[in-house]
Amino acid sequence: MNLYRISHNEFVDMEMYDSAVVVAENVEEAKKIIPAHWIRNWLPDxxxxxxxxxxxxxxxxxxxxxxxxxxxxxxxxxxxxSSYNDG
Incomplete structure (x- = not known):
């Protein structure tokens, strides 16, 4: 498995990720990962x-x-x- 830094160039608003470090088999799999955040524990839906x-x-x-x-x-x-911009 590989370690990748994923990011984007889109405008970053509140309650959005701007980047993360993820584990994936390859670049294409890394692109599909949505960074995990603590909020999933509190708001699973x-x-x-x-x-x-x-x-x-x-x-x-x-x-x-x-x-x-x-x-x-x-x-x-x-x-x-992950880097998350809380709002």
């Missing part, structure tokens, strides 16, 4: 698609390769860290 952009608008930068121990620590999560 909230649609995070409103907080991110469409896959074709995502910029992807390769950071490196993730080892098995790190993957185990993530426990199935794909978002390592």
């Amino acid at each position: 909230k649609d995070d698609r409103d907080s991110w952009v469409a896959p074709e608008e995502v910029n992807v930068e390769f950071i490196g390769v993730v080892d098995a121990d790190y993957l185990d620590m993530l426990n199935g999560r794909t978002t390592v860290v």
Whole structure:
């Protein structure tokens, strides 16, 4: 698995992500990830698609390769860290 920084060039409003570091098999999979946020724990019905952009608008930068121990620590999560503009 690989580590990628995903971001976009769209206008960033309140309650939107501007970037994240994610784990994915490849660039195309990284583009499809919607950054996870703590709000899912409090509002599980909230649609995070409103907080991110469409896959074709995502910029992807390769950071490196993730080892098995790190993957185990993530426990199935794909978002390592995200930048969210709370409103």
